[in-house]
Amino acid sequence: MFLLAAFLCLPVTSFGQAVVIAPHPDDEILGAAERMMQLKEAGTDIWIIFVTGGEAKEWGDPEENENYSEQRLGESHMAAEIIGIPEDKIIHLGFPDQGLAKLSDAVYESPYSLISATHDSAHWAGLPYTKGYLENALRVLLGRISPDETYYTSPHDAHPDHAAVGEVMRDLLAERAEAGYEYTIHNRHFYPPYPKPHPDSMKLHLIQLFMSQFHDALHQSYLEHFAAKPEIFTRFVPAI
Secondary structure: OEEEEEEOOOOOOOEEEEEEEEEOOOOHHHHHHHHHHHHHOOOOOEEEEEEEOOOHHHHOOOHHHHHHHHHHHHHHHHHHHOOOOOEEEEEEEEEEOOHHHHHHOOOOOOOOOOOOEOOOOOOOOOOOHHHHHHHHHHHHHHHEEEEEEEEEEOOOOOOHHHHHHHHHHHHHHHHHHEEEEOOOOOOOOOOOOOOOOOOHHHHHHOOOOOOOHOOOOOHHHHHHHOEEEEEEEEEEEEEO
16 A cells, blocks of 8 residues: 655755666666756765666677666766766666566576676676565665665656566565655656757756767657656655
């Protein structure tokens, strides 16, 4: 059981700790860049947790996919530095891109990396790709960080990885009897039209760091539109 309430604009208050959980490198900027900048200005320490490295590019080509992941993560690190988030508050879990919704009790092997456990560069190396290990990794990090605000992708997001993270986070927040804030990247319907982003928008500049995602002019325009799209968060409150 839980309660939900939508917030277009959250009040900015100085908190001790906030954590933003991103299924892939760039989700944190598309969905919560303005919020992170507001929190930082208010004196909040911000953590970013990347659940995957965003490596899913070419099936069966681990080297190409590893290079792609390194590029995407590097872009996210550049954006975090501009916001003012230090390297020691950025965590890479290394679970499988395009595979989070497929995790179960059985160990999953990624068709992109051809591995079935977190790699050596992950926060914890060698964790088997199962739903239980993902849940426990996030459970331990929430316990260590003890955030005052937690942001993560909605379980209603149309991207399976995003929805899977949202479902896990709702369960963990219910365990902790804590509220969370859900953001949506992919709706299940067309986005309403938004004005062209202002060229001086800081969020637009951050989005433009993600050159790896500008596969063509149309996709670049789609991503840049997030700089004009209002950041809307839905507050998840587990029933006590």
